[in-house]
Amino acid sequence: MREKNSSKSRALSLIRTIGSTALKAGNEAIQKKLSKLSEGDSPISEAALRLVKGLDDLKGAAMKVGQILSMVDEKMLPPGWKEALSKLQANATAKDWSFIKPILLHAFSNLDDFEYIEEQAMHAASIGQVHKARLKDGTFIALKVQYPNLEKSVKSDLQNMKRLISLANIMPNMANYDHTFEAVEKLFLEELDFLREKNFYELYKENFNNNSNIIVPKTISHLCRKNILATEWIQGENLQQWMTRNQSEMHTDPELIKKRDKIGFLLLDLVFKEIINFKHIQSDPNPGNFLITEDCKLVLLDFGATQKLSSDLIQNYTNLCRASLADEKENIINIAVKMGFLYTDDSIDIKESFIRIMQLAMEPFIHESYSWKNCDMLKRINSESFHLMRLTKFRAPASEIIFMNRRLGGNLIMMEKLGATVFARELFVKILQ
Ligand SMILES: Nc1ncnc2c1ncn2[C@@H]1O[C@H](COP(=O)(O)OP(=O)(O)O)[C@@H](O)[C@H]1O
Ligand SMILES: [Mg+2]
Secondary structure, eight states, rough: HHHHHHHHHHHHHHHHHHHHHHHHEEEEEEHHHHTTTTTTTTOOHHHHHHHHHHHHHHHHHHHHHHHTTSSSSSSSSSHHHHHHHGGGGGGOOOOOOHHHHHHHHHHHOOOEEEEEEEEOEEEEEESEEEEEEEETOOOOOEEEETTTTHHHHHHHHHHHHHHHHHHHSSSSSSSGGGHHHHHHHHHHHHHHHHHHHHHHHHHHHHHTTTTTTTTOOOGGGGGGGGGGGEEEOOEEHHHHHHHHHHTTTTTTTTHHHHHHHHHHHHHHHHHHIIIIOOOEEEOOOOGGEEEOOOOOOOEEOOOTEEEEOOHHHHHHHHHHHHEEEHTTHHHHHHHHHTTTTTTTTOOOOHHOOOOHHHHHHHGGSSSSOEEEETOOOHHHHHHHHHHHHHHHSSOOHHHHHHHHHHHHHHHHHHHHTTTEEHHHHHHHHHHOO
16 A cells, blocks of 8 residues: 555656646746747756756656656757756765665665775665675675665656656657667666676676776675675776866876877777677766776776677677778668668668768778867767658667667767777777677
C-alpha cells in the first residue's frame, strides 16, 4: 500500500513539475511575443529552470531524460532551454548521510569493515552518490550508493517524460521512436544493476591490463551489491575539472600541450579499441567519467551504460569506416543500406547527405595529424545530420547505433573542448587493420 502511494506521489510530482513547466513555458511564449524578443536571444528559460529543479528532486529516470534532452541539438529545443537543461549535467544535489547510512546498514548489517566513511558525498548523480571511504586494511575506496525504489519509477517516469516531449513538440514522428524508448528503458534498468556494472569494471580491467596509460579501478568484491558498488579509490582530477583548470594555458604551455595531446590520443584510441577490438561500448561519455592522474594517465570510471555490440554491427561499422576513408561512395551506400541507415529506394539527396556526413566524420583521418581546436566538426556534423533527419522524416536508427553514436558524439565534444592535436590517421588505420 505504501509503495503504491509513493509511486503515485512520484508520478504526481513529475506531472506537477511538467505541468508547471508547461504553464510557465506558455507564459514565456506570450511574454516573448509581447516583448518581441529577437530570435537569437535566449536567456535561461525560467520554465526550464523549474523543470531542472523538479527533476533534480525526483532523480532517477526523470533526471536522466532531462540530461539526454540537454544533449539534443539547440534548434530542436525552445530558446533558453539548452542553457537550463545543461545544469542537469553538472553535479546533482546530494542526499544527507542520514538517508545513506541506513542503506549501507541494510546491505552490510554492520560497518565493521570500514575505518571510516566520509559522510559528505564526493559526487551525486541521477541514480546515486559516491562516498570516499577507508577500509580497516588501509585501502581507500569509492562507495557508489544507489537511491532506493528507482526501478519501479523507471517505467512511469519514461511514460510521463514521453508525454512532456510530445507536449513540447520537440520530436516529430514520436511513434517512430517507440523502440528507441524501449531501448532507453532497458538501458536505465540495466544501469540500476551495480553487479552488472561490477562485471564490466572487471572485464575492462582485464582488457586494458597491458595498456600502461589506462587505469581501471579494481572492484572490492565483498562490498558490492546490486545497489552498492565498491571500487579502489584512484587519486585524480576529473577531465572536466582538468580542462577548466588548464583552459588558459593548455594551448600555449609546452608541457600542457603535451598532456593535452596525450589525453586526446588516449580518448580517441580508447573509443575505437572499444568498438572494433573489444566489441563493447561505454555509452555514457561525459568528462566526469574520466580521471586524469598526476602522471597523466587516463582512469576509466562508470560502466553502468556499457553495452556489448554484435559482431555483425562491428563488421559493418569497420567496412563503413574503410569505405569512407577511401571515399568509395557506392560502397558507403551499400553498407549503409545493410546497416539500416538508408533504404535502397532513398532519394539521391538522402544518399548524398549521408555521404557528406561520413566525409565529415573522416576529416581527422585524412592527413597525418589533426587539430580539434576550433575545428567546428560537431556543429558541421550536427547540421548535416539534422538535414538528413528532416529528409528521412525523422527515421529512427537501430538502438545499437544510437548508443554508439551517443558515445562517438560525446567523444567528439570532449576532443573539441580539449582542442588536442593527434596523429589520428595512423591510429585509425592501425585499428581498422
Ligand atoms: N574509483 C574511484 N576513484 C576515484 N573517484 C571515483 C571513483 N569512482 C567514482 N569516483 C568519483 O565519483 C564520481 C561519480 O562516479 P560514477 O561511477 O561516474 O557515478 P555515476 O554513475 O553516478 O555517474 C566520478 O566522477 C568520480 O569523481
Ligand atoms: Mg558518471
